[in-house]
Amino acid sequence: MSEKPTTVAFDADDTLWQNEQFFKLTQERFAELLKDFAAPGDLEARLLEAERRNLGHYGFGIKGFVLSMIETALDVTEERVPAPVVRELITAGQEMLRHPIHLLPHAREAVEALARSHRILLITKGDLLDQERKLAQSGLGELFDGVEIVSDKTQATYESIFARHAEGAAAAVMVGNSLRSDVLPALAAGAWGVYVPHDLTWAYEQGEAPGSHARFREIADLGLLPGLIQSF
Template sequence: MRTKVTTIGFDADDTLWQNEQFFRLTQERFAELLSDFVDPDHLAARLVAAERRNLGRYGFGIKGFTLSMIEAAIEVSDAKVPASVIAELIDAGQEMLAHPIELLPHVEDVITELSRDHAILLITKGDLLDQERKLAQSGLGEMFEAVEIVSDKVPGVYTRAFAPFGGTSTAMMVGNSVKSDVIPALEAGAWGIHVPHDLTWEYELADEPAAHARFRQIEDLGQLPKLIRELV
């Protein structure tokens, strides 16, 4: 028996598998490598500024992050950063791209359960090759009826993704980012379910739309099936 929700879209990074923790670890390494040129707090601010500035050029993902680290390193050092440090930053980015996938709790069981009565979609943003790699390594690929890897998440993305499955009125988007996964999905007419992660990139921070009738928040994905049953 189907509920009010017939289609469920899942975000990938930090919703299905770990992601931000690897960026944080690399940022710590970045700070150590540039410690002779700038204090960590100032360096972090310069890196964030570079990332924001470069989103329109490189998009989201590890490759853009690595290029932003190199750019910030050149800026804070007045172009005096050694080539050896640049090489280490490139190595750090390559290590991130090769890191094994770590699924978050409940992911496989919940998707398996919900796929019995719902169309399950993956809607994620970032670098195409990297997201395809992570999906392949996750072992979840066969569980999704459709996969959307987009440059950014705006209401039109959700409208288009859910259209072949009955539209947004019976669709739900589940993710850790209020800014990318929840708000634009709500604006498109779908349900927006926030699953907070311990680590969230500054760019993805936004106020929760608590007053919206289709907004919900759960502690982890294990609570999702019960939430959906309650929407009957």
Template sequence: MSLKLETIAFDADDTLWQNEQFFQLTQDRFAELLADHAERDHLDERLMAAERRNLGHYGFGIKGFMLSMIETAIEVTEQKVPASVISQIIAAGQEMLSHPIELLPDVEATITALADAHHILLITKGDLLDQERKLAQSGLGDLFNGVEIVSDKKAPIYANIFARHGVSPEAAMMVGNSLKSDVIPAIEAGGWGVHVPHALTWSFEHAEPPVDHPRFRELPSLGALPTLIESIG
């Protein structure tokens, strides 16, 4: 028999607020800047390869994305990319780093509804300064009992976070839009994983849903979460 749910943890980007849409808009702008040097599909493939290659160096987030765009621009132009293009890539990244937060539907109401009876955590990965900025601008900071900004999301990281917050994994639930980062590793750590799909999800975060696992659930929207938690107990 599973324990009563005590802790509900939330992902941030594309779970609580919009994120991926700004990456895609910037990638469109990047493609326009390099249109004379590479076809769009080829450029997208080269950029994705650079992002994957650089994750170990720069981690997740806008700064790594910006550096990967610059690296890709140098590669596809055979080191002939104009300084003006590099300057525009940097400007696009800086715009992303200052973009206002856009909360997704039902976010504040859902977290508020759960906060009285549960320990509420935010577990997000990416650049520390940018994630802190987004949380501050979101107005949600006071709703969380703890905030964890990590470099990556793996099962041992979730297990460590649950332990530090004094909760058994069976009594913890992770909610997010990424199967690869939010759902599957939380289940592997012994917790519940709830997938709330977003229309735009970075291809790196795609994975097969563990549909047969007893601690996996999928919801159409965050607003359905309180009812799900009540049904689990």
């Protein structure tokens, strides 16, 4: 297999465009609505616990987030959450699903530059309709040679995708803001993993950077990515 990468795959949320900031704003609204029932720190911890517990039921994305907020509201109020609060949580979720896309700095330039020299993929997880909406609004869709919207990102996920869309994982690079989902399983599959930190990465997606791994790289922003890829 080629040692020089021929395929570059991008994560979407908080790698190419803003996402977590809208979850944070809604979570602040959630805390304000339930301030008479739970302290913000406790509420945040209980919501995260509910989200983790519900991933197997709802998967990743806004819909599961809203259902987890409603479940947490029921728990902290001992089933006494006012109906208007539930209505406002549903409305907040609908607003998130309508929010316009804001590309992150250098996202378009990086994808355009690499599309001239490499096969370009988008590998994202979450709700199918929402991810398709965001991709369409981003204006980047025509630049990708393949788009994969998956339920989760594991070593097997990357092995399968890179076998179908690339010359195997050894000739592929995965770029993203999540160590847990974008970098570590891609490295385990045999690909390169490029970590691009985002200030608001969800706690679930955090992990320990494998600094000594020969195929791990970290860059401050996507503006540095084309040069990094060309150096491999």
